[in-house]
Amino acid sequence: xxxxxxxxxxxxxxxxxxxxxxxxxxxxxxxxxxxxxxxxxxxxxxxxxxxxxxxxxxxxxxxxxxxxxxxxxxxxxxxxxxxxxxxxxxxxxxxxxxxxxxxxxxxxxxxxxxxxxxxxxxxxxxxxxxxxxxxxxxxxxxxxxxxxxxxxxxxxxxxxxxxxxxxxxxxxxxxxxxxxxxxxxxxxxxxxxxxxxxxxxxxxxxxxxxxxxxxxxxxxxxxxxxxxxxxxxxxxxxxxxxxxxxxxxxxxxxxxxxxxxxxxxxxxxxxxxxxxxxxxxxxxxxxxxxxxxxxxxxxxxxxxxxxxxxxxxxxxxxxxxxxxxxxxxxxxxxxxxxxxxxxxxxxxxxxxxxxxxxxxxxxxxxxxxxxxxxxxxxxxxxxxxxxxxxxxxxxxxxxxxxxxxxxxxxxxx
Numbered sequence: 001x002x003x004x005x006x007x008x009x010x011x012x013x014x015x016x017x018x019x020x021x022x023x024x025x026x027x028x029x030x031x032x033x034x035x036x037x038x039x040x041x042x043x044x045x046x047x048x049x050x051x052x053x054x055x056x057x058x059x060x061x062x063x064x065x066x067x068x069x070x071x072x073x074x075x076x077x078x079x080x081x082x083x084x085x086x087x088x089x090x091x092x093x094x095x096x097x098x099x100x101x102x103x104x105x106x107x108x109x110x111x112x113x114x115x116x117x118x119x120x121x122x123x124x125x126x127x128x129x130x131x132x133x134x135x136x137x138x139x140x141x142x143x144x145x146x147x148x149x150x151x152x153x154x155x156x157x158x159x160x161x162x163x164x165x166x167x168x169x170x171x172x173x174x175x176x177x178x179x180x181x182x183x184x185x186x187x188x189x190x191x192x193x194x195x196x197x198x199x200x201x202x203x204x205x206x207x208x209x210x211x212x213x214x215x216x217x218x219x220x221x222x223x224x225x226x227x228x229x230x231x232x233x234x235x236x237x238x239x240x241x242x243x244x245x246x247x248x249x250x251x252x253x254x255x256x257x258x259x260x261x262x263x264x265x266x267x268x269x270x271x272x273x274x275x276x277x278x279x280x281x282x283x284x285x286x287x288x289x290x291x292x293x294x295x296x297x298x299x300x301x302x303x304x305x306x307x308x309x310x311x312x313x314x315x316x317x318x319x320x321x322x323x324x325x326x327x328x329x330x331x332x333x334x335x336x337x338x339x340x341x342x343x344x345x346x347x348x349x350x351x352x353x354x355x356x357x358x359x360x361x362x363x364x365x366x367x368x369x370x371x372x373x374x375x376x377x378x379x380x381x382x383x384x385x386x387x388x389x390x391x392x393x394x395x396x397x398x399x400x401x402x403x404x405x406x407x408x409x410x411x412x413x
Contacts, residue, residue, distance in 0.1 A: 009144055
C-alpha cells in the first residue's frame with residue numbers, strides 16, 4: 001500500500017507541471033491588444049530578462065563557491081554527508097527555475113490580461129488568474145518532483161543504517177536542498193525587491209514631481225523600469241521564495257515524522273515521513289480543481305471579485321480537509337485523528353490570516369476607506385491613519401498564529 005501511495009507524489013508533480021504548461025499555452029493564444037500595448041509589453045519583457053540574466057550570473061558564481069565548500073566538507077574533511085553538495089545545487093536550480101517560469105509568464109500575460117479586460121471582466125479575471133496559476137503550479141510541481149526523486153535516490157543509495165536511522169539520514173539530507181533554495185530566494189527576493197523599489201521611487205520623482213505627468217504614464221521611461229522591477233522582484237523573487245517555503249515546510253514535517261516515530265519501527269516511521277508529502281500532493285491536485293472554480297459576473301465589484309477568488313480557495317480547502325483525513329486513516333498513523341486536527345487548525349489559521357489581510361487592505365472594507373477619508377484633512381492625517389491601521393493589521397495575524405499553534409499542539413498531544 002505504501003509503495004502505491006508514494007507514486008501519487010510524482011504523479012501530482014507531473015500533473016501540476018502539465019497544467020502549468022496548458023495554462024501558459026492558453027494565455028499565449030490571447031491577443032496582446034493594440035500596437036502600443038505590444039510595444040510597452042516587449043520593453044518590459046526585454047528589461048526583465050536582462051536583469052534576470054545578470055542576476056543569475058552572479059548567483060551562479062556564489063553557488064559554485066558554496067558548493068566547493070560543501071565538497072571539501074563532505075569529501076575532504078568528512079564532516080558532512082556526501083550527498084549534501086548535490087542536494088544544495090538542485091534546490092537552488094529548481095528555485096531559480098520556478099521564478100524564471102513565473103516571470104516569463106507574467107511578462108507575456110500583462111498586456112493580454114489588460115486586453116482581455118477590455119472585452120469582459122470575467123475574461124480578464126480568468127486570463128490573469130490562470131496566468132498567475134502557472135507560477136503556483138510550477139512551484140509545487142518542481143518541489144514535489146524534487147522531493148520524490150531525491151527520496152527515491154537516497155533510499156536506494158544510502159546503505160541500510162541501524163534500525164530506523166536510515167529515514168532520519170534521508171530526511172535530514174533532503175533538507176539541504178531547502179538551503180540551496182533559500183540561497184537562490186535570497187538573491188531573487190532581496191535583489192529584485194531593491195530594484196523594484198528604486199525604480200518605483202525613480203519613476204515617481206521623474207514623472208509626477210519633475211515632469212508633472214500621471215503615475216505609470218507610458219511617456220515616462222522610468223515606468224518601464226518600474227514594471228520590470230515588479231516582475232523581477234514580485235514575480236521571479238516571489239516564485240523562488242515560495243519554492244523554498246513550500247519545499248522546506250514539506251521536508252521539515254517529513255524530518256519530524258522520522259524523528260517522532262523513531263522508536264516505533266521502520267514501517268510506522270515511513271508512514272510518518274511520506275504523510276506530509278502525500279497531503280501536499282493531494283493538495284496540489286485539489287488546487288487545480290479550485291483554479292477552474294474561479295469566475296465572476298460582468299458587473300462585479302471589488303468585493304465580489306475577491307469572493308470569486310475565495311471560491312476557488314474555499315473549495316480546495318474543504319476538499320483537502322476531507323482527503324487529508326482519508327490519507328492519515330489509510331496510513332494508520334498513531335493518533336491520526338490528532339494529527340488530522342493539527343492539519344485542519346493550520347489550514348484554518350492560514351485561511352483566517354488571508355481574510356484578515358483582505359479586510360485591512362481591500363478598498364471594499366472600512367480600514368482602507370477610513371484612510372481614504374482622512375486624506376480630506378491633509379497629508380498628516382493620511383500618514384497617521386495609515387501607520388495606525390498598518391500596526392493594527394499586524395496584531396490579528398500574530399494572535400491567529402499563536403492561537404493556531406496552541407490548538408495544533410493540543411490536538412496532536
